[in-house]
Amino acid sequence: MIDRPTIFALSSGAPPAGVGVIRVSGPAAQAALEALAGRVPEPRRASLARLRDAEGSLLDEALVLWFPGPATATGEDLAEFHCHGGRAVIVAVERALVSLPGVRRAEPGEFTRRAFANGRIDLAEAEGLADLLSAETELQRAAALANAGGVLSRQVDLWRDRVLGLSAEVEGVLDFSDEEDSAELPESFTWNIAALAEELTGWLGRPRSERLGEGFRVVLAGPPNAGKSTLFNALVESEAAITSPIAGTTRDVIERSVAIAGVPFTFVDTAGLREVEGADPIEAIGIDRARDALARADAVLWLGAEGEGPQGAWEVAAQSDRTDFAPKSRANFTLSATTGDGVSALKDALVEAARGALPKPGEAALNARQHARLSDAAEALVSAQCLSDPLLVAEELRRARVAFDQLIGRATTEDMLDTLFGRFCIGK
């Protein structure tokens, strides 16, 4: 076997924190324990140890754990140092580790990659873990965790078993019709296919996992000086900024991604667009962009005159602190971004709306690849219902099984190779 470097990383939150957990995975994990703690503790038992560097200086007093491979999270030998969470302590322990032969700092996602390469997790779980690593909000984390924990894989296995059962019924008719037992398909057969197809369609209608990355898109719209930018700033300023995968689509539209109560949002300020309305063709492009922004919005906050906003927009009566304030008769929200009055009520409503539109915490969400495979399966089941030749029914059921296999990586297909060698850079 090719000897691979041993990797380590701080797997708890950024210091300073109460505890700093440093994980070490690879063939030199045991040597790392011996070097720092002076001994290898009993497997899977926490024990207290004094950590020292090569010169013998005391670094920390820490809990150490030893997990011999292959039955570990990464499939390799694994060591954990639960140190005190101060920045200096962590840096010192990391420096001691990096000085050991064959040990280096892990690249992002490398632990996952090893778990996948070592057969500890399947494709869907690995994708979940990859999402988990890039998760910046609580909601993203919960959804990724569901996939990483195998929720989707288990569900697919159940579907696959049901299709296998249906296939067995058709095959009975095809291969044993010369025997008496199974000449005809039972009446329940088509009904069972329909029920399964409907279940898949339900899953396909669920919010996709990419939605978590994009966040809930909220567009602020209205005429100039309606208070859009002030409200925009009030909504995003105090919140944690997150990296949006589609930030800065145009110069004319200002986007900012933040997490509110653990839910990812992208706020879009269309400031500057309304001023050019009815202007020359070049400027009209800006209007198209505004329309485009509106079309892709999950919610539009309309700050203009009542009833003049896009259909379904939330009527916001802004600038309630001003003397020339024009209240709306059917305002969803009345607020002042300057004083902060009513802003938190708006945020609460946005969070609630977003929770409904984004994947639910703990519920497995499908990414584009998984969605495509599941669509294949659903499509095959739908056409199986309309076929009378059991031979073709069997072929459609087989197609559905192939799609399920591809979904969780049971089939060794290009689909899987792409995911494998693209996303995980395996083979380096």
Add this chain to the structure above:
Amino acid sequence: MHSFDVLVIGGGHAGVEAACAAARMGARTALVSFDLNAIGAMSCNPAIGGLGKGHLVREVDALDGVLGRAADAGAIHYRMLNRSKGSAVWGPRVQADRVRFKAAVQQAVRMQKGLTLVQGEAAALVLRGGAVAGLQLADGTIFEALRVVLCTGTFLGGILYRGEERFEGGRIGENAAHRLAQQLRGADLPMARLKTGTPPRLDGRTIDWAVLEEQPSDGEAWTMSPLTERRINPQVFCGITRTMQAGHDAIRANLHRSPLFSGAIAAAGPRYCPSIEDKIHRFGDREGHQVFLEPEGLDTHLVYPNGISTSLPVDVQEEVVRTMPGCGRTVIVQPGYAVEYDHIDPRALTPDLQVRAIPGLYCAGQINGTTGYEEAAAQGLVAGLEAAAAALGRQAPRLDRANSYIAVMVDDLTLQGVSEPYRMLTARAEYRLRLRANNAATRLTGLGIEAGCIGAARRAWWERREDVRTMFHVKHSEKVHARELADRGLPVRRDHGEKSLAEWLRYDRVTPAALAPWLGDLTELDPVLAEEMAEDAAYAPYLARQDAELRDLRASEALPLAADFPYGEVPGLSSEMVERLTKAAPGTLAAAGRVPGVTPAALSALLVHARRRVAA
């Protein structure tokens, strides 16, 4: 001392195909059998073909094998099973006159150029440096051979059971090859035990045919082999009767006397054609089980009651038979019996059916855990072609799961092993729509010509047929407007525009016959081919969808896993996965995916490490 390229042991269906295939390839070949006059004997059901099995017969025939033509020579009853379903699952089946079938096989082996027949008991393999170098006979004669193909059927440690009686041997009246068996056991090959059974044979003169429902031969013109120009023998009908409650009661009262239930036979039997005592035991609520009374030949009174295979004592067999309608006075000529036998775990074989532990030794047929003449013949063909190709430094035809049932079977056997006697089923072939019994020649004969195993007569036939096929392709791509079809009374809507004839053939009720005005006299030139081409057109959308899947399959077939791939060194693979993979020794990553129980996670780990090894 005689020396051969390929030496085949056993003159059953596997041995015959192995020997003839090797000789067709041009290898100097010998066939060794206890009794040369027993070559071509049908030991069980005098029927050839059926669901899944009919495909194998046509494929063996397409590679110029013996079985199809011999079946036609003996056929006294033709039936296309599953006729009401899609043509991909039609199962051509014939009942053959034992004497005529055997005569045809005997003639084929005796006429085969380059094939020497040797009567004698194979005693021991001659091994040199762990590899096969020849064969020693019981009389001390030694033959040198580059390759040896073992087709010894149930003769390995076979024990015959009938009620409380037991005998050693494969078929009644023959000796089992015990010395060779000992040698194979000594080589420490993985072995397992299976059982199979046969029903009693009845005297047809004592059956009251008049009261029974008749099943006639199907009255069409098809034959097993396209080289057989027409049906040769007079066709007979079968009778249909059934077992009755009184018979079931007799079975239940005597179950303890059946070696299956007394514990004498512990081996697994086939789920597909269980013994009558098994049927009563497992489906006790059924009022009766259908029994087909099949005449064994034109010149014999023997009748084969298909459906009551049994190992019960003779007196119970008689009671069961006598309670069946039409059989009140029926005489049993030879009682049924069960055979328990050893087979080699086929996972010990490479995909060319060679024993991994003994290079140069090939195994084919029942010895690999299969049941049925067709399965045996198909394996014999593969082993014969591969052994000859290896001896001559050539390539055997490239068979894979997407071009033949033969490859499906060999792949299943060598990767998955067997837990019951393996019988071909159409459900085993994932690319079933393209593997039809009626397109075997299109799929395989060309490959056979390339490999050099096709005789002159078939080659000439095939080349003529290819010319007609090309003409069909040209015709099928001609465009015709819906109006023209509608004007001729075809059930299509006039506003469906202009389409190629191939596309029109996808429409329900647009048959090749209905398109005769546009196909011209092509259909009459070769009606069988016309049907095949029409089916291709009808299945085309499904086949196109499989293409992507096949590309993927072939990509992962291209990633090799060496026979000694160190699965134990792939980190994270559970010991169970390591054991399964080591045992099956898949040749490629795609094959690894077909090893039962291998999880997606394990497969991805394997993929990563296999890539690394290839890159290294």
